[in-house]
Amino acid sequence: MSFLTFLIPPFPTLIKSGEGHFRMGKKHFKRVFTVFDFIYVTSGKLFMTENGIDYELSKGQYIILIPGLEHFGTKNCTEDTKFHWIHFKIHGEFDLTDNNEINWGNVYLKEGDFVEPPQYHFQIPRTGQVKYTDHLEKYFEYMLGTEKLHTPDSRLRQQIYFEEFLIQLQKEAMSIPSATEGISEMVIAYIQQNYQMDIKMEDLARDLHFHSDYITRCVQKTLGISPIQYLQQYRMSQAKRLLASTNDKVMTISKNIGILDHTYFSKLFKKMEGMTPSEYRQFAQRG
Numbered sequence: 001m002s003f004l005t006f007l008i009p010p011f012p013t014l015i016k017s018g019e020g021h022f023r024m025g026k027k028h029f030k031r032v033f034t035v036f037d038f039i040y041v042t043s044g045k046l047f048m049t050e051n052g053i054d055y056e057l058s059k060g061q062y063i064i065l066i067p068g069l070e071h072f073g074t075k076n077c078t079e080d081t082k083f084h085w086i087h088f089k090i091h092g093e094f095d096l097t098d099n100n101e102i103n104w105g106n107v108y109l110k111e112g113d114f115v116e117p118p119q120y121h122f123q124i125p126r127t128g129q130v131k132y133t134d135h136l137e138k139y140f141e142y143m144l145g146t147e148k149l150h151t152p153d154s155r156l157r158q159q160i161y162f163e164e165f166l167i168q169l170q171k172e173a174m175s176i177p178s179a180t181e182g183i184s185e186m187v188i189a190y191i192q193q194n195y196q197m198d199i200k201m202e203d204l205a206r207d208l209h210f211h212s213d214y215i216t217r218c219v220q221k222t223l224g225i226s227p228i229q230y231l232q233q234y235r236m237s238q239a240k241r242l243l244a245s246t247n248d249k250v251m252t253i254s255k256n257i258g259i260l261d262h263t264y265f266s267k268l269f270k271k272m273e274g275m276t277p278s279e280y281r282q283f284a285q286r287g
Contacts, residue, residue, distance in 0.1 A: 003173075004036075004064055006094040007109070012036070014162035015087040017143045022046070022081045027073025036088050037065040041128070044081025047074040060133045064126045066096065078204075088162065096126070107170065122166070123175045125133045125173050131181070132172070133186075135223055135230075138237060139165035146274070148283065157274060171224050184206075184222035187215060191231050195238065196258045199231055220230070232278050235259065236272050243277055244284035250277045 006012070015035055022028070028048060039046065040062040048063060050053045050071040056061055065071045111204050112118035130136050132133045143162040186208055191199065203211040204227060219227045235257040254265035269277050 002068075003097050003123045005157065006090050007092065007119065008120050008122055010088045010091050011159075011163045012088045013140065014143070014159050015160075016144060017084070017086045017140070017147065017158070019144065019204050020083045020085055021071075022065065022077045023082075024079050027076045028071070030070065030072035030221045032068065032070045033065065033087075034067050036067060036090065037071075037089065038086040039063050039065065040084045040136075041082060041083045042137070044077060044079045044083075048072070049074040049163050059128075062128060062130065065122065066126075079239075081199045084137075084144075086143075086162070086165075094117045097123070101185065123171055124166070124169055130172060131225060132223060134188075134237075136165070136168055136172070137170065137209065138233065142273075145283070149275070168224055169245075171222070174221075180218045180221055181206050183210060183215060183218035187219050187227050188230070191227070191234055193232060195208060195234055196256065198258060198260075202262060203226065232268065236269060238270060239265070239277065240273070240280060240284070243281040253277070 019121055020039075020257040022044075028046070039057070041059055042056045043059055044059040048057065048065075048071060050065055051069040052061075054074050057063060070254070107120050107122065108118070110120045112257055133274070139161050143158050143165070144270035146157045146161065187204060190204060190208065194203075197203075201212040204210075208215065216226055219225070219230065223230060225233070237255055239259045242248060242256065246253075248256070250266060251262040254260070257265075259265040259268070269275075269280070273280060277285070
C-alpha cells in the first residue's frame with residue numbers, strides 16, 4: 001500500500017471542498033492537477049486511473065490524487081455516483097512510501113520547547129476504506145456548511161475542520177486492536193440507539209459491562225474523542241436534521257435529542273456549529 005507522508009506543522013492548507021455527482025454513463029475528465037485532490041465516494045462506484053494504475057472506489061472508500069500525476073476516469077460510471085472532494089496543498093516536502101505499520105509512536109517525532117513547536121510525522125494511506133464513515137463524514141458536512149456562510153471567519157473555520165479531518169484520517173490508518181474497535185462499535189451503537197435518553201458514563205459502563213475508564217480509552221483511541229463528546233456530536237447531527245426538515249420549535253427539538261434544557265442546547269449548538277439553531281435553520285431551509 002502506498003502512503004502519503006509529510007511533517008507537521010505547518011498543516012496542509014485547504015483550498016476548496018465540494019460535492020460531486022456523476023450520473024450513470026459519465027466519468028472524471030483527464031488532467032494533471034497542481035494540488036492534491038482527495039475524493040471520497042458516498043454512493044455508487046467511481047473508476048479512476050492515476051499514473052497508469054486503475055482504482056475502483058465504492059461507498060466509504062477514498063483516494064488521494066497526487067499533484068503532477070495524470071489522472072482521469074478509467075471508464076463511465078455504471079450507476080449514479082456521488083462523492084466529496086477536497087483540494088489541498090502541502091507546504092514543504094512530501095513522500096510517497098510503502099509502509100505496513102502505523103501507530104502513534106511513529107507519529108510523534110519531536111517534543112517542542114518555548115520557541116519551537118512539537119513535530120509530527122503523518123502517514124496517510126493514499127487509498128482506503130473508511131471504518132467510521134459517520135464520524136468522518138461530519139467533517140465534510142462542516143466544511144461544506146461553513147463555506148456557504150460567507151462570514152469573515154468562514155474560511156478559517158473550514159481550515160480548522162480540515163485539520164481535524166486529517167487527524168481523524170490518520171487515526172483511521174492506525175493499527176488499533178480489534179477488541180478496542182469492538183468496544184467502540186458497541187458504544188457507537190448504544191449512543192445512536194439511546195441518544196434521546198439522559199446518557200451518562202455510568203449508564204454505558206452498566207449496560208455494556210465494562211469499566212467506564214476502559215470504555216473511554218477505547219473510544220478515544222478509535223475515534224479521537226470521548227464517548228460523551230461523540231454523544232454531543234451525534235445529538236447535534238440529529239438536531240441539524242430536524243432543524244432542516246421540520247418546523248418544530250427549538251425547545252421541542254432539544255427534548256427530542258435528549259437535552260431537556262433548551263437553553264443549554266442552544267449554547268452547545270452554537271459552540272459546536274458556530275451559529276444558533278435558528279440561524280442554522282434559516283441557512284438550511286434557504287434553498
